[in-house]
Amino acid sequence: MAVEYAFGIDIGGTTVKIGIFTDDGKLEDKWEIPTRTENNGEMILDDIAASIREYLEKKEITSDKVLGIGIDVPGPVLGASVVNKCVNLGWGVTDVASKMRMLTDVENVQVANDANAAALGEMWQGGGQGHDNVVMITLGTGVGGGIILNGQIVEGNFGAGGEIGHMIMNPHEKQACGCGKKGHLEQYASATGIVRKANEVLSADQRESALRRHKKLTAKDVYDAAKAGDPLALEIADFVGRMLGLACARISCVIDPEIYVIGGGVSKAGDILLESIKKHFVEEAFHASEEARFALATLGNDAGMYGAVKMVL
Amino acid sequence: MAVEYAFGIDIGGTTVKIGIFTDDGKLEDKWEIPTRTENNGEMILDDIAASIREYLEKKEITSDKVLGIGIDVPGPVLGASVVNKCVNLGWGVTDVASKMRMLTDVENVQVANDANAAALGEMWQGGGQGHDNVVMITLGTGVGGGIILNGQIVEGNFGAGGEIGHMIMNPHEKQACGCGKKGHLEQYASATGIVRKANEVLSADQRESALRRHKKLTAKDVYDAAKAGDPLALEIADFVGRMLGLACARISCVIDPEIYVIGGGVSKAGDILLESIKKHFVEEAFHASEEARFALATLGNDAGMYGAVKMVL
Structure with a gap:
C-alpha cells in the first residue's frame, strides 16, 4: 500500500511549525512560516493552508493521500475544534477545525491547546512513551x-x-x-x-x-x-x-x-x-x-x- | 419487550446494600445483608451471590433477564475488576469481577471504588445529573x-x-x-x-x-x-x-x-x-x-x- 501522510501543526505567537508525518508516525519533513498576527490574525490559517498546498504540489502528493491535519494553538480549545479566544494570535472565538476543513478540503482536522498537544506528543514518542x-x-x-x-x-x-x-x-x-x-x-x-x-x-x-x-x-x-x-x-x-x-x-x-x-x-x-x-x-x-x-x-x-x-x- | 434487570451492590464494612434496577435505571427494590468480615471476608461474595439467587427465585426472574452486576468496595480498584487490598473487608488483592462471574454465571460484572461509584451515581441520577x-x-x-x-x-x-x-x-x-x-x-x-x-x-x-x-x-x-x-x-x-x-x-x-x-x-x-x-x-x-x-x-x-x-x- 502506498504511504499516506498527515500534518502536525504547532501555531505559536511568532512562528508556525509545520510537520508532515507518514502514517506510521515518522516525521518526514518540517518547516516554519511566520505567524502573521496583524488584523486579528485573519491570515494565519490561510497561510498554513497555502504552505501545505505548496508542499504537496512540490512533492507531488495527491490530496487523497492526506489522512488529516492536527493543529495546536496557544489558547483554550473546546471540542477539539473551537479556540476560545487566543490573545497571542489576535483571535476571538474561532472554529479552527471548520475553517481548516474549508481551506484544505481535508475532513479530518483536530485542534488542541499547545501544552495539551505537547503532552500527547511526549506520551506517543517522547518521555512518556509506553x-x-x-x-x-x-x-x-x-x-x-x-x-x-x-x-x-x-x-x-x-x-x-x-x-x-x-x-x-x-x-x-x-x-x-x-x-x-x-x-x-x-x-x-x-x-x-x-x-x-x-x-x-x-x-x-x-x-x-x-x-x-x-x-x-x-x-x-x-x-x-x-x-x-x-x-x-x-x-x-x-x-x-x-x-x-x-x-x-x-x-x-x-x-x-x-x-x-x-x-x-x-x-x-x-x-x-x-x-x-x-x-x-x-x-x-x-x-x-x-x-x-x-x-x-x-x-x-x-x-x-x-x-x-x-x-x- | 420484557423488562430486564441489573444489580447495583455497595459493599460496606458492616452491611452490603443490594439494589435491583430495571434496564431503564429505576431502582425496583433494595435490601441489606450483613458484611461477614471474619476469615478475611471470604464469605462476602458468596453471601451476595446467594442473596441475589434467592431474590431472583422468589420473584421468578430468570437469569437471562439479568444484564449485569455492578459492585463497589471501600478500597482501590484497578481495571474495574481487581481490588488492591481492602482492610475494612479483610481482603488482600482480590479479583472481585472474576469471582462474581463464577458465582453467578453473569458475564457483565464491573467493580469500582465506593467513592468513585457514588460520584458516577450522582452524575447519573443525583446532584450532577445532566x-x-x-x-x-x-x-x-x-x-x-x-x-x-x-x-x-x-x-x-x-x-x-x-x-x-x-x-x-x-x-x-x-x-x-x-x-x-x-x-x-x-x-x-x-x-x-x-x-x-x-x-x-x-x-x-x-x-x-x-x-x-x-x-x-x-x-x-x-x-x-x-x-x-x-x-x-x-x-x-x-x-x-x-x-x-x-x-x-x-x-x-x-x-x-x-x-x-x-x-x-x-x-x-x-x-x-x-x-x-x-x-x-x-x-x-x-x-x-x-x-x-x-x-x-x-x-x-x-x-x-x-x-x-x-x-x-
Whole structure:
C-alpha cells in the first residue's frame, strides 16, 4: 500500500511549525512560516493552508493521500475544534477545525491547546512513551501543563484542563501571577519565577554565592551553580523541586497518573531537577501514588507537532 | 419487550446494600445483608451471590433477564475488576469481577471504588445529573472523592484517582491524617476535622459562643450555630469552606470539571456550606474555570448502588 501522510501543526505567537508525518508516525519533513498576527490574525490559517498546498504540489502528493491535519494553538480549545479566544494570535472565538476543513478540503482536522498537544506528543514518542496516563509539565517563561488519560487529552469543561501553572501554592503571596491571581505554581517554578526567587534569596541572605557574580541571573545560572555545589543555589533548586513535588502530589490525588514528564527550557537542568521533584513528591503524595515515575521530555520544540498529528492518526 | 434487570451492590464494612434496577435505571427494590468480615471476608461474595439467587427465585426472574452486576468496595480498584487490598473487608488483592462471574454465571460484572461509584451515581441520577464531567466530594468521618470525566470513572493508575481527601493543604500541619501523612484536606473538612478545628478555636479564643454549651461537639452543632449567626461558628464554617474552595480550585486547574457535587453527612448543612465553598473557589480558581457549578448530592446512601449499576447498564 502506498504511504499516506498527515500534518502536525504547532501555531505559536511568532512562528508556525509545520510537520508532515507518514502514517506510521515518522516525521518526514518540517518547516516554519511566520505567524502573521496583524488584523486579528485573519491570515494565519490561510497561510498554513497555502504552505501545505505548496508542499504537496512540490512533492507531488495527491490530496487523497492526506489522512488529516492536527493543529495546536496557544489558547483554550473546546471540542477539539473551537479556540476560545487566543490573545497571542489576535483571535476571538474561532472554529479552527471548520475553517481548516474549508481551506484544505481535508475532513479530518483536530485542534488542541499547545501544552495539551505537547503532552500527547511526549506520551506517543517522547518521555512518556509506553504510558497511557501522562502529565506533562513545561517549565519555560511560564509553566504549562497537559493531562493525558487513557491516551486522550483532558480538555476540561472550560478549556482549562491541565492549567497546572495556575495551581495555587501560596495563598499568602503578595505578587500577582500573569493571570492576575496570586501564589500560582508558575510564580515559583517558571524560569522567571526561579530568577525572582533567587534574587529574593540573594537580597535577604548575606552568604557568599556564585550567583552574585551574574549581572542578569538566569534559571540556568541557578542550576549550574547548584550542580557545582553552591549552597544558596542548592536551596533555591530545592525550593523549586518542593513546589513542583507538592503540585504533583496534588495532581496525583486527583487523577493518579503513571508518569510525569518534565519539559521546557528549565528541564535542561536534568537529573538535579527531576530528583528534587521526585523527592518532595514522595514525601507529600498519598501512599498509593508514590510509585509514579518522573522523566524528562525528549521531543523539545517538536512535541506540539507530534501531539497535533497524533490526534488525526 | 420484557423488562430486564441489573444489580447495583455497595459493599460496606458492616452491611452490603443490594439494589435491583430495571434496564431503564429505576431502582425496583433494595435490601441489606450483613458484611461477614471474619476469615478475611471470604464469605462476602458468596453471601451476595446467594442473596441475589434467592431474590431472583422468589420473584421468578430468570437469569437471562439479568444484564449485569455492578459492585463497589471501600478500597482501590484497578481495571474495574481487581481490588488492591481492602482492610475494612479483610481482603488482600482480590479479583472481585472474576469471582462474581463464577458465582453467578453473569458475564457483565464491573467493580469500582465506593467513592468513585457514588460520584458516577450522582452524575447519573443525583446532584450532577445532566453533566459528564463531575467531581464528587463526600464529607463524612473522612473526606472521599470521585472523579467522572466523559461519563467514566477516573480510576487512576494506582487506584488513587479521586483521593482528594488526601490533597495536601497545609505542609506545616503537626498532626497526622488517617493515612499517616500530614496536612490533608480530610483533616480540615471531614466531620472529625471540623470538630477538631472548632475545639482548637474554642481553646484559643475567649469569645462567648453557642458552641461552648455542647459537651461533645459535632459538625452539625457548628453549622447550626453558624446558621444562627454565632460569630465563632461562622469563622469555623468559613475556614472549612476555604479549605474546600482551595481544593476545588486546584482540582479545576487539573481536570476543569463542569460541576462539584458535595455529599456526606456534613453536606446536610446545605447552602451555608455550598456558598462558602463557592465563594472561596471563585477567589482562588483560574479565571477560565470560575463558572464551575456547585450542587448538593441527592442520592444519600444509595449513591454507591446507583453508580455500581450504572457501570453495567
